[in-house]
Amino acid sequence: MSNSAAPHLALFPCAGMGHLIPFLRLAADLHSRGAAATIITVEPTVSSAESDYLSDFFATFPRIKRLEFHLLPHTKSQLINEDPFFIQMERVGNSVHLLPPLLSSLSPPLSAAIVDFPILSRLLHLLSLPVYTLITSSARFFSLMTSLSHLPPPLNSQIEIPNIVPIPVSSIPPPMLDPNHFFSANIIENVAVLQHTKGVMINTFSSLEPEAIEALRAKGVLKHLLPVGPLPPFQRSKTCHELPWLDEQAAESVVYISFGSRTALSKAQMREVAGALEESGCKFFWVVKGSKVDKEDEEEVDEMVGEAFLKRTEGQGRVVRGWVEQERILGHPAIGGFVSHCGWNSVTEAAALGVPVLAWPTHGDQRVNAEVVERAGLGVWEREWGWQAGGGRLIGREEIANKLRALIGDAKLRATAKEVKEKARRAREECLLQGLLLNSISD
Template identity: 50%
Template sequence: MGNLPFGSLCLDNRPKKKKKKINAKMAQPHVALFPCTGMGSLIPFLRLAANLAARGCNVTVITLHPTVSAAESDQISNFFSLHPHIKRLQFQPLSPENSKFLIGDPFFLQVQAISNSVHLLDPILAALSPPLSAIISDLQVAGSMCRFASQKSISAYVLATTSAMYFSLMAIFPKLTLQKGGGKFQANTHLELPGLGAVPVSSIPVPMLNSNTFLSELLDANIPCLSKVKAILINSCADLESETIEALNSGRAIPDLAPVLAIGPLQSFEDDKAPNLPWLDEQAPESVLFVSFGSRTALPIGQILELRDGLEKSGCKFLWVLKTNRVDKDDKEDVETILGESFLERTKEQGLVVKGWVNQDQILAHPAIGGFLSHCGWNSVTEAARLGVPILAWPLFGDQKLNAKVVEKAGIGLWADWGWCGDVLVAGDDIAKKISELTTNEKIRVRAKEVKEKIGQARESGGDLDVLLGGLIDQLKPTEK
């Protein structure tokens, strides 16, 4: 669509078929979905959009322009090519203002820009046709969207794109009094979350422990709306987090919280076709370890080299998606330069190293994949759970340690607790041992397949998830005025 001016919006103008006028009470809902920045937010929102559209909803997705990463841009283009009936509303936030916070992460910079610009959406959303009956937003913009929904007498929902466990921590955190010693948080202490148990301070993201950070301010601004929204949708399920979901809905965890609807794991919106990787097609069933640390994580070069050595020493077949920069547009070095030609030559039968965006869901679904070495971003966890792939969790930042705790407790993987990214240099020998521990653990393999089967059953017609989504559609429908 070309370059848009700052703070501008553009609704695509594809020809639309004329629709018969029907009573508002019987009309299908028109739902706007507003993901925030990064693939971790974008993917579950696109999956939910496709699911709602398939069940008869009119859907509008608000997309950011420009995106931080090329992967986001490609994913958006692919989505709308597959779902031309879903409307797209492009939103370009104002340039971020000078901040009192030192924000080096380009994704956080964009969140700040969105926070400063989201009011520009109000008149555009109000003018959509047919009129909106509901809006579903990321928690990072929930406060503004809840205000808009209240003014227009439509329903507001939040889609939590992390685990129920980490969502619980975010929701209660502004009210917690942390245990301190000498004015600093003690790494060996725990926080007691009502109804949820103890959480080690060492598992809480460092920026959250400081009230003078952008993350803390963002939570303070948006958490209060969680008692005002119609419901909180969460990309999780009872087979992964039954106790946490029950605690949230019982009121034991967080008083006055809106109902929590576990609608996950959300399915891919793409066809279930095999990835174009001939090497993978040649491997035996469940013999390959998939290694990927997500779209926003880049290991330090020293750690990349130790991981290289660990993979080789493990003797395990591997498919490694290598990433050296947080933003994919800046990832310029080739594999040979980073890992060395001798390594690639020695391991050409053992493994394959690729760079760039890959369709992770399609790779995890491939019959040759038998394990997943992952940073434990929540999308990665839910995809592996839905497809029955055991996880070796190596959390690096953000929500990932609590996600790893979910993986371990659910019995679908192991947690390698090696500290936050950059805190220590994990040796190749230690990595090789953990890989062997995962690949030889039959109990985890069986449990992962059990969870896959239960998730599949819940999604079938008349299953728990199918019924829950049907009830959600009824909630979303406009009422007669």
């Protein structure tokens, strides 16, 4: 490719907001650096949030192209797979053989493709152009993924992986250790083809996860490991929630609570969180969710947390339902702490904005991510708060209230979180994305 020609990149996110958001941020960042971009969007999406977010993205960036990819009906395999987002991943993988003719019709011709990891193996051999993959989790969890097919027996309830601090077995999602589960089988299948990619991008930065990044490079199975994070948010054409209430609050006085786009707390646990917020006396901004898939989320806020609670705490906080512009909330001066499930997008946003985190992992990679948060000095993690999605014990309101007060009052933690923010800022200033990705495509 001529050095004077702008590269044309196809980006293919798979399923769920946790995958979609970093792909769209990457596309917007590439676009801002002069690259042409086409986003492959699967139809139908699992959640309404995905559909709405995509519509708004293309309204915001009319010069970024959209290639709609209609999926074949789902064919159930012998693998265990009951999760609607994993089912979507499986469905995408079973449909990708239909994609190459659509890609070959794009103009100008593609320079490279950036493919979501869960569908990498199914698509890689079909494309006659350079293929990158984008890892949407932490480097620490990706280290675990790359070691999954040859994990040694646990030693003292810990998994020993060369060159990184041992990972407790309790931090590994149970489906990952079940060879009959889609999650495990999909990871092993896609790790096997990593060496055939042009490069592996990961939404992290070296000073956040120095040990894990060096361990991945030492493995020698990756041609190029490209830390491209924290991927910056883009300015959207519309906003989901106005924040006049936050504007009225004192600096660093409000706790923001969100468990992400895939986690719905049990009714009992939601009552305890509500009771803890009221008992703690902390100002709060709480995003609630009633079901894993938002299309099934029919309850209103007052039905979820109780009308009486809303009335009693009217001056203390706000409760909202649905998708919010989290980075806009976290970036507000009034926010002084973040109770988070530690989905990786949430971690990188907190890191980029310097917001202290109280880690409360619920499933998937989140306990491993919580370790990253704690080791980086970005937050604290109460390990006894187990997997909510796996039937963990009910955490009482008094216990939660104590942690909320400690989070909002911890000046030392606020200072170290601001140090992480400065490191994230320097990582972005180094222009890793431009230097490592666009230049490598031009080679």
